[in-house]
Amino acid sequence: MRKVTVNTSTSYNILIGGGLLKQAGEEIRKRIQPCKAAIITDSTVKELYETEVRGSLETAGFAVCTYVFPAGEASKRIGTLEGILEYLAGEEMTRQDIIVALGGGVVGDMAGFAAAVYQRGIRFVQIPTTFLAAIDSSVGGKTAIDLAAGKNLAGAFYQPHLVLCDTDTLQSLPEEVFADGIAEALKYGVIGSRPLFEKVASGDFRQELDEVVETCVSMKRDVVEEDEFDTGKRQLLNLGHTFGHAIEQKSHFSLTHGHAVAIGLHLIARAAEAKGMAQPGTAEEIRQALVKNHLPVETAFSAAEIAEGTLRDKKRRGGAISFVFPREIGSCQIRKIPVEEVQALAETAMKKEGGPL
Ligand SMILES: NC(=O)c1ccc[n+]([C@@H]2O[C@H](COP(=O)([O-])OP(=O)(O)OC[C@H]3O[C@@H](n4cnc5c(N)ncnc54)[C@H](O)[C@@H]3O)[C@@H](O)[C@H]2O)c1
Ligand SMILES: O=C(O)C(=O)C[C@@H](O)[C@H](O)[C@H](O)COP(=O)(O)O
C-alpha cells in the first residue's frame, strides 16, 4: 500500500493499493471512532462495490446506511444535494458521524459538498472508483454542484478526512470512462512532468496504475498545500478546463468532463503555440497523446459559443480571465486575458491553415 499525506487546513492520508475496499472499515476506524456512516454512491457503483464497503464498515463497528442517486453528471445538481441533506437529517446523522463518498468524481463532488454544509460540516471519506477520481477529484477539497449557467458554480473548499483508493476497482471501468482519467493525467504531465506525460501518452501503464496514481496525487498535493483556496498556483490544475468547462456546459453535459478537458487541453496548446508562448510541436504532441488514448481533440462549437461559456469561469476577475498556457510539456504559465479577447483566443486555437480546425 502506498501512502501520500496532504497537509492543508486539515491533514489527511491518501492510501493507494489493490484490495483496500475490504480494509475500509479498519482504516477509517484508525482515524475515526465507530459512529454512523452514510455511504453516498451512484446507481452503478452501488451494484458493484457498496456491499463490500458496507460489510467492511459494519465489521469495524460502524452503523451503516446508504443513499443512492442515478449515475452521471446530470445528478450533480441542487436537487440531488437536497435529497442527500434530507436523507442525512432523516437518519438523524450528527456532527460526530461521517459520510463515505463511494464512486467517481460526481459522487465525490456531491457527497463532499453535502458533508461541507450538513450541520455546517461533518467529516467525510473519499473512496474513488474511477481513474479520474483516483488521481484528481478525491484530493484537494474542491466540492461542487453544477448550475444551469455552468460547471461547479456552487460549492465549497472542504477537505476529506481520508482518501482510500482501491486500484482494483478501476478494473471494472468502461474504456471511455477510464479515458476521462487519462485526460486529467495528461494534464498533470503537461503542467509539470514530461516523464509522466510520456508514460500516460503511451497508453501502456495499466501495470503501473498504483505508481501513476501516486505520482498524480503527489503533484496535486504539492500544489494544493501551497494554495488550498485557488488564489494563485492552484489555478495551474485548471489547464485545459477554461475552454473545457465551456464546451462541457454548451453540450448540456452530454460530453463528459474528461472528454471536454481533452478538447480544452488541445485548444489551449494550439493557442499558446500560435501566440509564440509554447515551444513549436507542443500542441501536436498533446494531440497525438489524446488521439492515441481515444480522446477527442476538436469541437463543433464555434469560438463565439466557447467564449460565451468561458465568461462564467471562476478564474474571471472583473474584465479578465486567467488562462493556463503550456510553454512546453512539463511547464505552464498563468496569464490574464481581457474578456473582450477571449473569443479571438478561441478563434486562434481553432484556426487551421486553409480554414478552421
Ligand atoms: N473536485 C475536483 O477536484 C474535481 C477534479 C476533477 C473532476 N471533478 C469532477 O468529477 C466529475 C467527473 O468524474 P468521473 O469522470 O469520475 O465521472 P462519474 O463520477 O460520472 O463516473 C463516470 C461513470 O463511471 C461509473 N463508475 C464509477 N466507478 C466505476 C467502476 N469502478 N466501474 C464501473 N463503472 C464505474 C459511474 O457510475 C458513472 O456512470 C465531474 O463532475 C468533474 O467536474 C472534480
Ligand atoms: O483541484 C483543482 O484545483 C482543479 O482544478 C482540478 C480540476 O481537474 C477539476 O475539474 C476542478 O473541479 C475544476 O475546478 P473549478 O474551480 O474550475 O471548478
Ligand SMILES: [Zn+2]
Ligand atoms: Zn478536471
